[in-house]
Amino acid sequence: MASYDVIIIGGGPAGYNAGIRAGQLGLKAAVVEKRGTLGGTCLNVGCMPSKALLHASELYEAAAGKDFATLGIEVKPTLNLVQMMAQKAESVTQLTKGIEFLFKKNKVDWVKGMGKITGPGKVEVTAEDGSTALLEAKNVVIATGSEPSGLPGVVVDNKRIVDSTGALSLPEVPKSLIVIGAGIIGLELGSVWRRLGAEVTVIEYLDRITPGMDAETAKTFQRSLTKQGMKFKLGSKVTGAKTSKTGVSLTVEPAAGGEAETLQADYVLLAIGRRPYTFGLGLETVGVELDKRGFIPTDHFKTSAPGVWAIGDAILGPMLAHKAEEDAVAVIEMIAGKYAHVDYDLVPSVVYTAPEVAWVGKTEEQLKEAGVAYKAGKFPFTANSRAKINHETDGFVKVLADAKTDEILGVHMIGPQVGEMIGEYCVAMAFKAASEDVARVCHPHPTRSEAGRQAAMGVEGWTMQA
Amino acid sequence: MADIMTPALGESVTEATVARWAKKPGEAVRKDEILVELETDKVSLEVAAPADGVLDSIAAEEGATVEPGALLGRVTEGAAAAKPAAAPAPKAEAPKPAPAPAPAAAAAPLAPSAQRIVAENNLDAAAIAGTGKAGRVTKGDALAALEARAAAPAAAPAPSAPREIHEREQRVRMTRLRQTIARRLKEAQNAAAMLTTFNEVDMTNVMALRNQYKDVFEKSHGVKLGFMSFFVKSVVQALKHVPDVNAEIDGTDIIYKNHYDISVAVGTEKGLVTPVVRDADAMSLADIEKAIGALGKKARDGQLSMEDLQGGTFTISNGGVYGSLMSTPILNPPQSGILGMHKIQERPMVVNGQIVARPMMYLALSYDHRIVDGQGAVTFLVKVKEAIEDPQRLLLDL
Numbered sequence: 001m002a003s004y005d006v007i008i009i010g011g012g013p014a015g016y017n018a019g020i021r022a023g024q025l026g027l028k029a030a031v032v033e034k035r036g037t038l039g040g041t042c043l044n045v046g047c048m049p050s051k052a053l054l055h056a057s058e059l060y061e062a063a064a065g066k067d068f069a070t071l072g073i074e075v076k077p078t079l080n081l082v083q084m085m086a087q088k089a090e091s092v093t094q095l096t097k098g099i100e101f102l103f104k105k106n107k108v109d110w111v112k113g114m115g116k117i118t119g120p121g122k123v124e125v126t127a128e129d130g131s132t133a134l135l136e137a138k139n140v141v142i143a144t145g146s147e148p149s150g151l152p153g154v155v156v157d158n159k160r161i162v163d164s165t166g167a168l169s170l171p172e173v174p175k176s177l178i179v180i181g182a183g184i185i186g187l188e189l190g191s192v193w194r195r196l197g198a199e200v201t202v203i204e205y206l207d208r209i210t211p212g213m214d215a216e217t218a219k220t221f222q223r224s225l226t227k228q229g230m231k232f233k234l235g236s237k238v239t240g241a242k243t244s245k246t247g248v249s250l251t252v253e254p255a256a257g258g259e260a261e262t263l264q265a266d267y268v269l270l271a272i273g274r275r276p277y278t279f280g281l282g283l284e285t286v287g288v289e290l291d292k293r294g295f296i297p298t299d300h301f302k303t304s305a306p307g308v309w310a311i312g313d314a315i316l317g318p319m320l321a322h323k324a325e326e327d328a329v330a331v332i333e334m335i336a337g338k339y340a341h342v343d344y345d346l347v348p349s350v351v352y353t354a355p356e357v358a359w360v361g362k363t364e365e366q367l368k369e370a371g372v373a374y375k376a377g378k379f380p381f382t383a384n385s386r387a388k389i390n391h392e393t394d395g396f397v398k399v400l401a402d403a404k405t406d407e408i409l410g411v412h413m414i415g416p417q418v419g420e421m422i423g424e425y426c427v428a429m430a431f432k433a434a435s436e437d438v439a440r441v442c443h444p445h446p447t448r449s450e451a452g453r454q455a456a457m458g459v460e461g462w463t464m465q466a
Numbered sequence: 467m468a469d470i471m472t473p474a475l476g477e478s479v480t481e482a483t484v485a486r487w488a489k490k491p492g493e494a495v496r497k498d499e500i501l502v503e504l505e506t507d508k509v510s511l512e513v514a515a516p517a518d519g520v521l522d523s524i525a526a527e528e529g530a531t532v533e534p535g536a537l538l539g540r541v542t543e544g545a546a547a548a549k550p551a552a553a554p555a556p557k558a559e560a561p562k563p564a565p566a567p568a569p570a571a572a573a574a575p576l577a578p579s580a581q582r583i584v585a586e587n588n589l590d591a592a593a594i595a596g597t598g599k600a601g602r603v604t605k606g607d608a609l610a611a612l613e614a615r616a617a618a619p620a621a622a623p624a625p626s627a628p629r630e631i632h633e634r635e636q637r638v639r640m641t642r643l644r645q646t647i648a649r650r651l652k653e654a655q656n657a658a659a660m661l662t663t664f665n666e667v668d669m670t671n672v673m674a675l676r677n678q679y680k681d682v683f684e685k686s687h688g689v690k691l692g693f694m695s696f697f698v699k700s701v702v703q704a705l706k707h708v709p710d711v712n713a714e715i716d717g718t719d720i721i722y723k724n725h726y727d728i729s730v731a732v733g734t735e736k737g738l739v740t741p742v743v744r745d746a747d748a749m750s751l752a753d754i755e756k757a758i759g760a761l762g763k764k765a766r767d768g769q770l771s772m773e774d775l776q777g778g779t780f781t782i783s784n785g786g787v788y789g790s791l792m793s794t795p796i797l798n799p800p801q802s803g804i805l806g807m808h809k810i811q812e813r814p815m816v817v818n819g820q821i822v823a824r825p826m827m828y829l830a831l832s833y834d835h836r837i838v839d840g841q842g843a844v845t846f847l848v849k850v851k852e853a854i855e856d857p858q859r860l861l862l863d864l
Contacts, residue, residue, distance in 0.1 A: 405606025406579065432598040434605030436579035 004028045007123050009115035010143035012040015014312025014324035021332040023106025032115030037096040042321040045165040052088035057195035117282035146274040146313035153240040160243045161268045174198045174266035182209035184351050186271035191353045207235040214363035214412040276314045301331040323347045350419035355394045358422035361410035373403035377458025381415045383466040385446040392416035397455035406434035435459035468516040470538040482506045483642045484530045489521045507646040510768040519543040531592035579605035654797045658834040662794040665847045667854045669825040687752035695754040700853035702726045702747045708846040710838045711803040729778030732765040742778040792828045806830035
């Protein structure tokens with residue numbers, strides 16, 4: 001029986017990072033992954049392929065629409081969907097192979113198969129061919145991630161009604177696509193297909209898009225998407241779906257009650273969120289109980305069973321790859337006897353649409369609800385030279401800081417590639433920086449990052465360029 | 467790796483300045499070898515190497531302010547041979563030393579906002595407790611420190627920004643001892659209603675006494691007979707007679723002290739210090755001479771401890787050793803009196819209708835008029851004068 005210091009069940013961002021960190025710290029580690037490739041949802045059917053399509057479709061739209069022509073480039077592009085999908089798959093393969101390389105480099109064993117705890121320190125792995133192997137370890141880390149949530153009455157067949165995985169590989173550009181759920185995944189994938197030519201309608205139960213996003217930012221975001229041609233049906237719930245060979249008809253009711261209506265579309269994308277993937281893990285054999293929503297309850301990643309840990313989407317907290325990565329580093333360092341801490345308040349969120357949306361820390365709504373006195377500084381990209389030159393002036397940067405101490409409490413950005421700009425504020429906030437600290441630091445000109453600085457200046461009323 | 471830590475600095479002393487490192491990173495050190503000198507408000511102290519090895523790094527550069535328990539540097543144990551100099555810890559940012567509330571932040575530079583607030587308001591960054599990552603001082607911390615200072619009633623006004631240095635000038639940072647002397651002198655002037663009364667004393671008799679017995683005194687006690695012991699004795703007797711001078715003001719109360727611990731001013735290279743001769747009322751002249759001799763040596767060697775400097779009830783200062791003929795000493799708070807001794811000079815005096823040359827010394831008593839009234843002050847000084855002019859009175863407790 002193979003014996004390890006730590007066995008990690010799941011090879012996604014939580015699991016593979018845990019494996020690498022364990023290897024770095026000299027722990028004998030194995031990662032159990034049932035998928036044929038490492039990288040989990042993120043690399044295989046999540047962040048990575050969706051970004052591949054977002055990038056390609058954005059360029060396609062720029063070429064096909066007015067953007068290129070505005071720049072003096074006149075072309076008539078032809079969409080080759082097969083090639084677009086192939087380049088996506090190629091990138092994904094390279095990335096998953098990269099994880100395999102990192103495993104070898106750090107002496108991490110990849111055990112292929114489905115992992116299941118059979119008792120304290122015991123993990124049984126069932127390979128694809130049905131054979132089983134028993135492993136033992138001092139520590140078991142559950143990093144099994146999450147899967148798309150279902151909706152009663154809407155059965156995902158991944159033909160006409162698809163989840164996020166299916167939406168990454170549609171065989172054709174739909175004439176019409178209905179997205180159920182105005183969250184990040186729905187809006188990103190909806191954007192992909194709209195850019196490629198689909199008429200996209202987004203149905204959302206709440207009366208706003210992207211719950212959790214700062215309300216002012218969300219409003220601006222919705223306006224941008226609407227301008228691009230995306231349609232929104234807010235405050236509506238989907239109660240049923242009928243699939244035919246050529247499309248889907250959805251029954252939609254106002255969330256507040258009222259007349260139901262029927263909507264037709266070639267395809268439907270169900271993207272109402274994700275739920276933890278935590279069943280069938282044998283947790284009952286070590287006495288770990290799931291909470292009502294299927295999450296594994298933990299205290300600093302420790303479950304109720306000694307030597308059993310859980311990280312990533314399987315536990316509470318933002319269901320994001322970079323959060324899972326933080327969990328992974330922390331749990332392994334704790335297993336190795338080091339100090340580790342993850343501050344979920346400093347986990348940034350990014351929506352990779354155009355404009356992008358990025359934020360970290362508290363929203364204005366959260367600060368108001370908590371009764372925190374704050375000051376806001378806001379700077380629009382219309383006043384940023386780089387954005388202006390590039391004809392990408394949608395959006396703004398907003399910095400929220402404590403009214404007394406000036407400590408930055410939240411930063412909300414919408415605009416061109418702001419996902420690349422939020423990291424600066426993550427660092428600043430980790431050091432409890434004041435808005436003035438960012439305002440007094442030299443930023444390169446001309447860059448979009450100057451908007452971040454000007455917004456910081458705005459907190460204390462000395463924005464200079466607007 | 468052994469840490470070199472800032473030792474306990476004595477009661478009521480919260481920080482020290484790193485005065486000098488005897489070694490550079492990379493140099494070999496022996497256990498108990500003096501590695502670094504610290505200066506506090508009152509004393510200098512030396513910190514020895516915790517182990518044999520090589521000085522690996524310096525965490526608190528010269529000029530940095532440290533608190534007890536703060537990391538000064540590290541020694542790599544064992545390696546006896548000097549290895550190439552390790553990269554020294556980053557220098558504390560000029561012009562302000564790094565904040566040191568948590569040891570980890572000893573060398574952390576200030577955030578831009580905190581730097582501005584500290585510079586604009588002349589705050590001591592080292593004295594601000596940092597709540598940021600690894601104890602760094604955030605803007606909020608700096609603002610809180612500013613607010614706390616504004617709330618303190620006796621806040622010193624911020625001096626103006628450092629002025630330009632001209633060609634033939636030199637800017638030298640005040641030592642912590644000098645800063646403390648400056649601050650305390652000013653505090654004394656601000657707090658007390660200070661004034662000075664003068665008298666003069668004819669030293670003929672006490673000099674005669676000294677000349678007569680100095681050899682036999684030295685032989686039997688192993689210490690020279692000076693005038694200081696006579697003055698200490700006379701002062702103790704005068705204090706007993708005028709207890710107000712030996713008292714201090716505490717808020718709206720007066721605290722009378724029934725012990726006679728005399729601070730004796732001693733000049734050192736770095737400045738004037740006032741170690742204390744304790745229970746001088748219970749000491750013989752020889753005991754007093756010995757005590758003063760020992761304290762003076764400690765002071766000149768920079769070896770005074772906090773205990774040596776605290777708790778005096780009255781001070782004697784002798785400007786005469788430098789040739790001063792007359793001066794107005796400043797109180798040593800919270801004391802209420804200080805006696806100034808001066809140069810002995812032969813002057814024509816009228817004695818029994820005849821003009822004769824007599825060795826004379828002017829005496830000055832500065833006192834806090836809030837607690838000592840004029841009559842008491844003059845009486846005190848006359849008592850000292852009488853005892854010195856007629857030392858037999860000391861014997862008879864007159």
